[in-house]
Amino acid sequence: MSDVVEMVDRLGHAFLTRDVEAALACFVPDDDITYVGSEAGESATGRDAVRALLTGLFARPEAYGWQTTSATVHSLPGAAFLIAEADGAEHAADGTVEPFPYRITGLLSRRSSGAWLWRAVQGSEPTPEWRASQEPSRSG
Numbered sequence: 001m002s003d004v005v006e007m008v009d010r011l012g013h014a015f016l017t018r019d020v021e022a023a024l025a026c027f028v029p030d031d032d033i034t035y036v037g038s039e040a041g042e043s044a045t046g047r048d049a050v051r052a053l054l055t056g057l058f059a060r061p062e063a064y065g066w067q068t069t070s071a072t073v074h075s076l077p078g079a080a081f082l083i084a085e086a087d088g089a090e091h092a093a094d095g096t097v098e099p100f101p102y103r104i105t106g107l108l109s110r111r112s113s114g115a116w117l118w119r120a121v122q123g124s125e126p127t128p129e130w131r132a133s134q135e136p137s138r139s140g
Contacts, residue, residue: 003116005071008084008104011121016065016091018058024051027118028109034120038102063091066102066123080108080116088125101126 007026014023024047027033034045035053044053057064071084088102106121 004073004080004082004108005068005084007108007116007118008066008068008071008082008086011104011118012066012068012086015058016063016089018063020051020054020058023054028111029117032119036120036122038123038125061093065089065091066104068104078110079119080110082106082108101128 011023011026014026027035027047027050031047033047033050034043035050036043037053037057042053042057044050066086066088069085069087071082074081082105084104086102086104088100090098090100092098103124103126104121105124107119108116109119110116
């Protein structure tokens with residue numbers, strides 16, 4: 001299943017290099033694809049809609065990329081569902097790099113060539129401090 005996990009990093013590299021065509025090449029070639037990012041409004045279904053969304057994301061002054069640190073893969077006939085933790089990085093126009101935790105989940109399809117390609121993928125930024133901020137104060 002290493003080929004499945006490699007697709008996380010391949011998509012992350014396409015994002016880092018802001019290469020719309022390379023990102024779209026990570027998806028199955030038909031129109032039944034979905035990409036959902038971590039921010040509100042970052043959701044598109046269909047090749048044209050995903051292309052438009054990625055074009056907008058890649059026009060931002062900062063570039064984002066990620067590298068897998070761990071993954072769980074559930075195999076199905078001709079498909080795989082993946083949950084991956086990753087080290088994300090925001091590359092600002094001034095050259096600074098801000099790391100952040102990232103999580104990728106999605107469904108991949110195995111092509112007749114044996115290659116794995118995304119059918120649907122979602123990226124999210126886990127917030128480990130959320131639970132602590134929601135607990136009531138124990139002072140006083």
